[in-house]
Amino acid sequence: MAKKGLVERLKRVGPGTIVAAAIVGPGTVTTASSVGAEFGYTLIWALVFSVLATMFLQEMTTRLGVVSRMDLGAAFRNQFQNPLLKTATILLIISAIFVGNAAYEAGNITGGAIGVAALTNTPVSYWSIVIGFIAALLLWFGNYKMIERVFIVLISVMSFSFIVTAIVIQPDLSEIFGGFAPQIPDGAAILVISLIGTTIVPYTLFLQSATVQERYEGKERLGDSRFDIIFSMIIVMVVTVSIIVTAAVAFPLGTNIENPIDMANQIEPLLGTWAKYVFGLGIFAAGITSAMTAPLAAAYATTGVLGWKQNLKSYKFRAIWLFILIIGVVFASMGYSPIQLIVFSQYANGLILPIIVLFLMFVMNNRRMLGENTNRTWLNIVGWIIFAITLLLALNSFEII
Numbered sequence: 181m182a183k184k185g186l187v188e189r190l191k192r193v194g195p196g197t198i199v200a201a202a203i204v205g206p207g208t209v210t211t212a213s214s215v216g217a218e219f220g221y222t223l224i225w226a227l228v229f230s231v232l233a234t235m236f237l238q239e240m241t242t243r244l245g246v247v248s249r250m251d252l253g254a255a256f257r258n259q260f261q262n263p264l265l266k267t268a269t270i271l272l273i274i275s276a277i278f279v280g281n282a283a284y285e286a287g288n289i290t291g292g293a294i295g296v297a298a299l300t301n302t303p304v305s306y307w308s309i310v311i312g313f314i315a316a317l318l319l320w321f322g323n324y325k326m327i328e329r330v331f332i333v334l335i336s337v338m339s340f341s342f343i344v345t346a347i348v349i350q351p352d353l354s355e356i357f358g359g360f361a362p363q364i365p366d367g368a369a370i371l372v373i374s375l376i377g378t379t380i381v382p383y384t385l386f387l388q389s390a391t392v393q394e395r396y397e398g399k400e401r402l403g404d405s406r407f408d409i410i411f412s413m414i415i416v417m418v419v420t421v422s423i424i425v426t427a428a429v430a431f432p433l434g435t436n437i438e439n440p441i442d443m444a445n446q447i448e449p450l451l452g453t454w455a456k457y458v459f460g461l462g463i464f465a466a467g468i469t470s471a472m473t474a475p476l477a478a479a480y481a482t483t484g485v486l487g488w489k490q491n492l493k494s495y496k497f498r499a500i501w502l503f504i505l506i507i508g509v510v511f512a513s514m515g516y517s518p519i520q521l522i523v524f525s526q527y528a529n530g531l532i533l534p535i536i537v538l539f540l541m542f543v544m545n546n547r548r549m550l551g552e553n554t555n556r557t558w559l560n561i562v563g564w565i566i567f568a569i570t571l572l573l574a575l576n577s578f579e580i581i
Contacts, residue, residue, distance in 0.1 A: 189407045194328045195391035196412030198473060199238060199384045201335045203416050205470030206291020207284070208378045209463060212420050213443045215371050216427025217435040224359030224421060226372045230379035231417040233566045237380070237537065238409045240544045240555065240563070241389040246398070246405050247553045251390040253484025255543045269539070273485045276532040278504070281383050281478040284529075285508030288474065292467015293512055298441035299460040305513040311464075312509035315471035319501055323492060324394045327472070334465045339419050341462030345447065345455055346422035349429045356425060373573055377529045379416070380570065382536045383474060386481035390490060399553070426459075471508065475501035534571040541567060 215223045241252055248255065256273055260266045293307035300307075318330055364372060388409070396405045427437070430446045437443065444463065448456040479500040483490045491497055541563050544555045555563065 189404060190411070192395070192404045193408045193411055194332070194395045195242075195388060195405075196238075196408035196410075197335050197415075198328065198331045198391055199388050199409070200412040200416045201331045201338070201466075201469035202384050202387060202473035202477070203234070203379055203381055204335075204338055204419050205284075205288040205378075205466050206295065206463060207287050207470075208420060209295075209423055209443070209466055210291060210437065211371070211374045211378045212423035213427040214437045215375055216424035217431035217437050218371065218433065219365055219368050220428040220433055221356050221359030221424065222363055222365055223368060223372060223375060224356070224424060225362045226375045227379065227417065227420055227424070228360060230376045231413050231420075233376075233569070234380050234384075234416075235410060235413040236559070236562050236566065237385060237540065238388050238413065239406060240540060240559075241385045242392050242405045242409050243402065243553055244543065244550065245389040245392040246396050246402055247551070248549045249393055249397075250549065251393070251480055251484040251490065252386045252540070252543070253390075253481040254487065255389070255484075255546075255549060256539055257485050257487060258549065259539065259543055259546060270485050272535065273539075274482055276535060277383060277386070277478050277481045280529060280532045281474045281504050282507045284381070284383070285471065285474040285504050286511035288467060288470035289508045289512035292463060292471065295441045295444065295460060295463035295467065299444065299457065304515070308509055308512035311467050311471050312505055312512075314468060315475070316502065316505055319472060319476060319492075319505075320498065324391070327476075327492075328391075328395075331469060331472075334469045335415065337465040338462050338469070339415060341458050341465070342419050342422040342426070345451070345459055345462075346425045348451055348455065349426055349447065351425045351429050356421075359424075376573060377533075379420070380529075380533060380566075382529065382532045383477035383481065385536060385540065386484070387473060387477040390480040390484065402553075471505070474508070475504040478504045531574060534567060534574050537563070537567045537570055 212227075244255055245251060250258070253273065256269055257266065260269055289308050289311050290304075292311050293304045296307045297304040318327060322330070392405050396402075423443070426447065427443060430443065430450060431437070441460070441463070444456045444459040447459060479497045480490060482500050483494075483497055488494070488496050541555075541560070543549065544563070545560065547554055
C-alpha cells in the first residue's frame with residue numbers, strides 16, 4: 181500500500197522539478213566542478229546545508245501558495261498596509277528581481293552556450309541565440325502543463341547525464357562520505373559562498389509560490405506539495421554531488437576550472453568520447469531550463485507584486501520575461517567570460533537573498549494571510565538562522581566583514 185502511495189505522489193510531482201531545474205544551471209555545474217577539482221569531496225557538507233536551507237524556504241513558499249492562493253510577490257505587496265511601506269516594498273522587490281534575474285540569465289545562457297559550442301566546434305554567440313530562441317518559443321506558445329512536462333523531461337536528462345557519469349568514473353565511496361563532515365580548508369571560503377549562492381536562489385521562491393497554485397489546490401494537498409519539493413531538492417543534491425564527485429576523480433586537486441566544458445573535456449580520456457557528449461547533453465539541458473526559469477520567475481514576481489493578472493498569455497507577463505530573456509542573450513552573445521557573469525550573479529544574489537528571506541519570514545507569520553498555517557516556533561528558529569547566515573554571506577560577499 182505504501183508503495184502505491186509513493187507511486188501516486190511521484191505522478192503528482194511538478195512545480196518542484198521546475199525549481200530543481202532552475203537551481204541546476206550552468207553556474208551550478210561550473211561551481212560544483214570547481215569545488216570537486218580544487219578540494220575534492222571536502223565541501224560536500226556545504227552543498228548539503230544549502231539544499232536543506234533551500235528545502236525549508238521552499239516549503240514556506242509552497243505553503244503560502246497552496247493555503248493563501250497567493251504568490252510571494254502578491255504576499256509582499258499585501259504584507260504592509262501603510263502606502264509608503266507598500267510602495268517601498270514594491271520598488272525594492274522589482275529592482276532586486278530584475279537585476280538578479282538578468283544577471284542569472286546572462287550567466288546561465290553563456291555557460292550553456294559555451295558548453296555546447298565547444299562540443300560542436302561552433303560559435304558561442306550562435307548557441308546563445310539558439311538557447312534563447314528555444315526558451316522563448318516554449319514560454320510563448322506553451323501552457324503551464326506543457327512547460328511543466330518539458331522541465332520534467334529536461335531534469336531527467338540532466339540527472340541521467342551527471343549521475344551516470346559519476347557512477348561510471350568509479351569514485352571511492354568512503355572518501356565521499358568523509359565530505360559530509362564540516363570543514364573549510366584554506367582558500368575554500370569563496371567556493372563555500374559560491375556553492376551556497378548557486379543553490380539558495382531568491383527567484384525560485386517566487387517561482388515555487390506561483391507554480392504550486394497551478395498543481396495543488398486546498399490545504400488537503402499540502403502533503404503532496406511538500407513531497408514534491410522534498411523529492412526535487414533531493415534530486416538537486418544528488419545531481420550536484422555527482423558533479424563534485426566526477427570533478428574530484430577527473431582532475432588533480434587544486435585544478436582551476438574556467439567553464440563547464442572543461443569537465444566534459446577532462447573525462448573524455450578517462451571514459452571515452454561517449455562520456456564527453458553525455459556530460460555535454462547535461463550542460464545543454466541545464467542551459468535551456470535555466471534560460472526559461474529566470475525570466476518566468478521575474479514575470480511571476482513582478483506581476484504579483486504589482487497586482488497584475490498572472491497569465492502566461494498576458495502581454496504584460498510576456499513582456500517581462502521577454503525583456504529578461506533578451507538581456508541574457510545580448511550579454512551572452514558579447515563574449516563575456518561565464519565565470520565573470522556567474523560571479524556577478526552571485527554578488528547580486530548576495531544582496532538580494534537576505535532581503536527576500538527577511539520579507540518571507542514576516543509573511544509566513546502573518547495570520548491574516550495564512551491563519552493556522554503560519555510558521556511553527558521551530559520553523560521560525562530555522563528560518564531566522566538561515567536569514568542570519570545569508571546576511572553574513574552578503575556582508576562577506578561585499579567584503580564588509
